[in-house]
Amino acid sequence: MTAVDERLSGITVFVHAAEAEGFAEAAGRLGITRSAVSKSIARLEQRLGVRLFQRTTRSQSLTSDGQIYYERCRMALAELEDAEAALDQGRREPSGRLRVSVPTLFGRHCVAPVLWDMADKHPQLDIEISFSDSVVDLVNEGFDLAVRVGLLPDSPNLVARPLGKQRMAIWAAPAYLDRRGRPLSVHDLAKHVGIVYGRPGFNAPWGLKSNDTTTEVTVHSRLKMDDLQAIADAAIAGLGLAWLPCWMVHRHVQAGELERVLTTDFVSGHPIHAVWPKTRHLPSKMRALVDLLVEQIPMFLDTRS
Known part of the structure; x- marks a missing residue:
């Protein structure tokens, strides 16, 4: 590694450590050991003649000099990324690493097949998929x-x-509706039990939409869970009504395990977006992925509604 390469590598490690607010987290993002991060930062501090981090046994935080240096390094790396992206626009074959965050169930059912298709079409791509319902910080978490x-x-x-x-x-399961009756209006829901999505101290209401008006309905419930698949399983078992995405229950409807309650007039929708950090030049790997998502995700939604 040349002196220039080592300097750039040290700056990259420093920026990741600053954004991760810790050497261990930065090491995980970079795919190196915590010791390697610590040694890289130490060499950078020695070369600059300043201390960039305040270190304790539990955390590392930027010094005032470190904060100033971080702002300049972050801008410099952003310029380099823009320059690479501008050149990348002329390439035909997407390559490199692509890290994608997706919601757990929707990601597993609808997004993962698109990413598998992406990997098959572009063998020079390495794709990493994180399944989580948490809203990640795209920039700071890489x-x-x-x-x-x-x-x-x-x-x-x-x-x-x-x-x-x-x-x-x-x-709801047909057996449940045969036993308890089929609701014909929103008011009839009061006679039924629901299987609801919720966490301690919070129940998510059902947002029924009719004639462009959304009515939030809270049903009597004896079962509360924070996992949609478990809610679907309980509904199939005949334990009550469930408020679920259409794409998720499609196969259960086809199998006769579930049927829709009320008419399609009471179906509401939530927008789905692909989101990425703003940049002046979109790399070819990103452009290819966004185009594929725009093309294929609606097909999953249409065939599962």
């Missing part, structure tokens, strides 16, 4: 793109591309 379900907060640092709508409806 993700290239995230797929998100629901309304997006305004952010000047992110770009979003619509992928479609997740339609939600009430579902």
